[in-house]
Amino acid sequence: MQLRKSGHPHIEVILAYYCGCNSQDFDLMMSTFTPDIVHYIVDHSVVVGAEALANYWCKVAPKTNANWEMDHVVLQEREAVIEWSMRWQPVQTGEVEVLRGQNGMSLKASGAL
Numbered sequence: 001m002q003l004r005k006s007g008h009p010h011i012e013v014i015l016a017y018y019c020g021c022n023s024q025d026f027d028l029m030m031s032t033f034t035p036d037i038v039h040y041i042v043d044h045s046v047v048v049g050a051e052a053l054a055n056y057w058c059k060v061a062p063k064t065n066a067n068w069e070m071d072h073v074v075l076q077e078r079e080a081v082i083e084w085s086m087r088w089q090p091v092q093t094g095e096v097e098v099l100r101g102q103n104g105m106s107l108k109a110s111g112a113l
Contacts, residue, residue, distance in 0.1 A: 004073055010080055010107050011073055017113060018068045018084075021057045029054040034112045042101075064088045071100075078107040 004011060013032050020028035033050035040046050047053045060066070066088040073082045086099045105113055
């Protein structure tokens with residue numbers, strides 16, 4: 001198994017998604033999604049659909065100064081498991097924190113999430 005951060009088309013799509021989230025770039029996020037994307041978010045209801053997810057991150061990320069970084073990814077065919085870090089400022093405290101987590105992603109034959 002090789003832990004990676006770049007050098008594969010699927011990783012580049014994931015990095016573009018994170019870049020879109022970090023910059024609240026609706027069009028960049030949309031370019032990485034299939035129309036029927038589904039995202040399960042802790043402490044929030046499921047977000048269904050490309051426009052809904054891009055709008056969600058454009059609305060939420062600026063409120064907390066969220067910034068995601070992919071620490072590494074494990075790929076097998078069109079499945080990816082990503083470990084990430086998110087630097088953010090919770091509204092409740094205003095103090096900068098680092099939150100770490102993992103996501104499992106399935107990429108379509110087109111390469112989109």
